[in-house]
Amino acid sequence: xxxxxxxxxxxxxxxxxxxxxxxxxxxxxxxxxxxxxxxxxxxxxxxxxxxxxxxxxxxxxxxxxxxxxxxxxxxxxxxxxxxxxxxxxxxxxxxxxxxxxxxxxxxxxxxxxxxxxxxxxxxxxxxxxxxxxxxxxxxxxxxxxxxxxxxxxxxxxxxxxxxxxxxxxxxxxxxxxxxxxxxxxxxxxxxx
Amino acid sequence: xxxxxxxxxxxxxxxxxxxxxxxxxxxxxxxxxxxxxxxxxxxxxxxxxxxxxxxxxxxxxxxxxxxxxxxxxxxxxxxxxxxxxxxxxxxxxxxxxxxxxxxxxxxxxxxxxxxxxxxxxxxxxxxxxxxxxxxxxxxxxxxxxxxxxxxxxxxxxxxxxxxxxxxxxxxxxxxxxxxxxxxxxxxxxxxx
DNA sequence: GTCTATATCCAGATAGAC
DNA sequence: GTCTATCTGGATATAGAC
Numbered sequence: 001x002x003x004x005x006x007x008x009x010x011x012x013x014x015x016x017x018x019x020x021x022x023x024x025x026x027x028x029x030x031x032x033x034x035x036x037x038x039x040x041x042x043x044x045x046x047x048x049x050x051x052x053x054x055x056x057x058x059x060x061x062x063x064x065x066x067x068x069x070x071x072x073x074x075x076x077x078x079x080x081x082x083x084x085x086x087x088x089x090x091x092x093x094x095x096x097x098x099x100x101x102x103x104x105x106x107x108x109x110x111x112x113x114x115x116x117x118x119x120x121x122x123x124x125x126x127x128x129x130x131x132x133x134x135x136x137x138x139x140x141x142x143x144x145x146x147x148x149x150x151x152x153x154x155x156x157x158x159x160x161x162x163x164x165x166x167x168x169x170x171x172x173x174x175x176x177x178x179x180x181x182x183x184x185x186x187x188x189x190x191x192x
Numbered sequence: 193x194x195x196x197x198x199x200x201x202x203x204x205x206x207x208x209x210x211x212x213x214x215x216x217x218x219x220x221x222x223x224x225x226x227x228x229x230x231x232x233x234x235x236x237x238x239x240x241x242x243x244x245x246x247x248x249x250x251x252x253x254x255x256x257x258x259x260x261x262x263x264x265x266x267x268x269x270x271x272x273x274x275x276x277x278x279x280x281x282x283x284x285x286x287x288x289x290x291x292x293x294x295x296x297x298x299x300x301x302x303x304x305x306x307x308x309x310x311x312x313x314x315x316x317x318x319x320x321x322x323x324x325x326x327x328x329x330x331x332x333x334x335x336x337x338x339x340x341x342x343x344x345x346x347x348x349x350x351x352x353x354x355x356x357x358x359x360x361x362x363x364x365x366x367x368x369x370x371x372x373x374x375x376x377x378x379x380x381x382x383x384x
Numbered sequence: 385g386t387c388t389a390t391a392t393c394c395a396g397a398t399a400g401a402c
Numbered sequence: 403g404t405c406t407a408t409c410t411g412g413a414t415a416t417a418g419a420c
């Protein structure tokens with residue numbers, strides 16, 4: 001990679017980082033290109049050297065967030081016990097979501113009116129979900145309905161936590177219990 | 193109530209109804225006072241005769257939505273069996289939410305940046321939740337953690353349904369099964 | 385690649401005549 | 403109670419000089 005390309009990439013990364021900072025301060029939907037340019041230390045039109053539109057800025061943020069999620073899922077060492085492995089990966093997912101509510105807004109909620117990720121960025125989100133589903137399969141959760149339920153339960157606890165008590169654990173502390181309950185349920189059905 | 197007051201109230205209701213209509217077309221956050229005035233057939237500044245600010249318009253919508261929810265919960269005939277009653281009221285809740293995604297956005301999600309309901313309106317939301325919790329208590333769900341879980345599970349299924357398949361039942365069709373599973377779990381614990 | 389300047393459009397809110 | 407006119411501020415995006 002040429003030095004020019006490197007510099008450009010570094011600048012782009014810096015802009016995205018500043019955008020996240022603004023988003024954390026005022027909400028993901030309230031990021032304006034004016035404020036972003038000020039934050040970076042350039043004039044607003046100069047941003048168009050790096051992003052075709054505000055939409056493409058959001059897409060870059062969406063992609064980066066999902067790459068962070070994938071990296072996180074890569075980092076965890078999955079226990080060999082399938083049930084423990086499922087707990088581990090779902091915990092990692094929830095922890096990732098809770099540690100940055102703003103990132104959560106962009107990645108998992110619909111807080112940016114009119115924004116839809118490009119296919120390339122969306123593929124990253126699909127891949128992350130796929131990894132979770134794979135671990136579910138290994139734990140014996142093969143029925144699509146059961147997968148849907150477990151995903152919804154995890155998301156429900158996470159969402160309630162984020163909305164009502166960010167930083168606390170009133171809801172997410174029940175995650176393990178809910179996973180056990182559901183896995184037992186799935187297992188009981190398969191043997192009967 | 194005087195005729196003048198009646199007329200004024202009728203006009204106010206009409207404005208709120210038009211606001212809901214616009215919200216359903218373009219999203220709850222995209223309601224503008226200009227478009228609203230056009231829809232009603234008056235000029236934009238005239239809206240301030242009925243609402244002090246856009247915030248207070250949202251608050252009126254929030255209050256109306258919650259009053260509709262309370263009316264719905266009043267309407268259903270609760271079975272005498274506590275478990276059946278819980279299923280009935282949670283189904284009513286979910287059905288209410290799914291039949292109008294836009295109303296859901298304002299009542300249960302955070303899709304209006306900067307909007308927080310007044311205490312009076314928020315009290316209605318609390319009352320609705322209280323009614324659900326009361327039925328939970330009667331079904332033996334007395335532990336706050338269990339209440340939180342059931343609420344989160346219901347919301348999780350509802351949210352997944354709304355986001356991924358509005359109008360369908362891929363997620364919400366599991367609601368009864370999840371309620372049974374959870375109630376059995378609560379009961380097993382209490383006898384052991 | 386960054387700038388100044390500007391186009392274009394939109395928003396919520398207020399003043400004051402009628 | 404409704405209007406016209408306007409204030410004030412914001413947004414994204416583009417043109418073209420340097």
